[in-house]
Amino acid sequence: MPELPEVETVRDGLQRWVVGRTVAVVEVRHPRAVRRHPGGGDDLAARLVGTRIAAAARRGKYLWLPLDAVAGAAQDCLVAHLGMSGQLLVRAPQAPQERHLHVRIGFTDGGPELRFVDQRTFGGLLLDPLVPTAEGDTVPARVTHIARDPIDPAFDDGLFQARLRRRDSAVKRALLDQTLVSGIGNIYADESLWRARLHGQRRARTLTRAAAGELLGQVRAVLGEALAAGGTSFDALYVDVDGHSGYFERSLAVYGREGEPCPRCGAIVRRTAFMNRSSFFCPRCQRPPRAATE
């Protein structure tokens, strides 16, 4: 599943392959892929053709391609979210079409095109104006509610820890809240909690300052290691722009490892349902809070 390391790997590929190129043609083959663009596929295509891609940026799991500014108008960008199974692929125009190819973007140089492929259709593309934030940077209007991610140089550790310790909810739920901290999904939440020896159902407001700091440090470590490995791939649903899978799956300690021994203490890793998804944890290293039923 695309979380921060996977999205950043894709952003890096887009930086190398599409920045500086001018859009020649846009083909929207599935309306759901552009459902969050108010004008629909025709409007997105009409506004994108003829524009030049100026950069490739990201916050959390959102990435966007700022377009060259037009005098007298707000600068637009092409926003992409990969959802659970979205892929942005760079392919030769004559390459065979993928089964779930939803959007094709061709360029004036006739070189490789950009393809949005998405099996489960939770992801999508839209055009959005870039707007200034209270913190002094510029993000798409649809991304202003997303918090900075932990590998953002401007991420405020103290502010995050304070907000986390005010939350009256489970610590895993807080880690998955993109308005508190972005980029963390189910996989890296479980891995970070295991490293920090915290059970996901522990109430966030019961964490000491030291525990919150330790958790943030482990989040950063996991994300950094996964990024270095090119991300985590389970079933070929996540690939970089070249179609290659990441290698971090083999480094996971607990996620997807129900019934296997904990790499730290040897206890058997357990799986439990939480927030309509699976949580993996070591019952010895990560003691459940008393109130938790599981």
Place this chain on the structure above:
DNA sequence: TATTTAACCTGGACGC
């Protein structure tokens, strides 16, 4: 206001 839940969606795995 803060927090939690449900809906969206497809295809692979599994049991019968």
Place this chain on the structure above:
DNA sequence: TGCGTCCAGGTTAAAT
């Protein structure tokens, strides 16, 4: 072989 059911989970609107 074929059918039905379950499961994966990021985001957001709706509910509590």
